Amino acid sequence: MLESFAEFLQTLPVAVLVSENIFPEVEAAHVVALALFFGTLAIVDLRLVGLTSRHMRFTQIHDQVLPISWFAFVLAAITGGLMFVANASSYIHNTPLIIKFVLLALAGVNMAYFQFVTFRGVAAWDNGEPAAAAKLGGYLSLGLWVGIITCGRLAGFV
C-alpha cells in the first residue's frame, strides 16, 4: 500500500522533473530555507528559555522574528516535499528520514502546546524570568530541531 503510493508519487510529472533535472537546485534551496528557519527560530527559543535578548519582552521577539521563521518553514516544506516525491520509493525505507518525520510530528505537538496553552499566560513571564513551562517548550524545540536537521543530513548518507 505504502510502497505503491510511493511509486505513484515518483511517477508524477513534478517528481520526474525534480529527480531528472533540478534535484541539486531544490536541495540547495532546502538548505537555505532550513538554515533561515532554524536560525531565526533559535533567536526566539533562546529568548524563550531566558538565555539571550533578556532586555526585550518575549512577545517583542516572538511577534517580529517568528513570521520570518514561518516564511522559511513554508519554503523548506515545499522544497522538502519536492525532494521526497522525487525519491519516494527509497525514502520510505530510509531510517534517518523516518526518524526525522517522527521528530517533526513531535516538534509540531510541542509548538501547538506552546501556542495554545503556555503562550496564553505570557503576560506573567513576558519580562524577566520565563515560566518553567515556557523554558521546557523552548529547550524541547531547540533539541527537536537539532535532531531533525541531523537526521535530514544523515538521510543523505543511507
Added chain:
Amino acid sequence: MFIVEFSDWLANTAISQYFQVTPWVIPGMQTIHILCLALVLAGAVMVDLRVLGRGLKSESMAAVAERFLPSITPLVLVLLFTGIILIIAEPGRTLGNPAFYVKMVCLVLALIITARLRRYAATATTGDRAPVLLALLSMLLWTTIIVAGRFIAYIEPI
C-alpha cells in the same frame, strides 16, 4: 598542478585516512557546519532586515547589530574548523572544486560587508542614509555561500 598534488598528499596523510574510515566524521561535521551556518545566516539577516526597515523594528539599529553580529565571529571559527576537517576527509572532492572557491570568495566578501554594517550601526545617527545595497548584498552573499557549499556535492572536481 599544485592543487592536485597537494590533495593527493593530504589524502594519504594518517589523519585523512583516519577520517576516511571513520563513518561519523563527515555527516557529523556537516551537521555541525549546517547548524552554525543557520545561526550566522539568521544573525546577518536580522541586521540586514533592520537596515531595510524590517524585522526587529522596535529595536535601534545599533542594538540589533550588537545583539547579533558579535556571535558571528565564534560561529565562523567553528565553521572554519568543521570545514577544514571536511577538506582533510575529502581533499579531492573539495580543493579541486570550483564551487568551493566560489564559496570562499563569497565568504570573504560577506565578512567584509558584515564588518562595514557593524561599523555603520555603531556610528550611525538619525538622518544617515541606510546602507541598503550592503544589506541586500549581505543576504545574497550568505545565501550564495550556502548554495555553493551544497553544490560541492554535485559539481565535478577539475
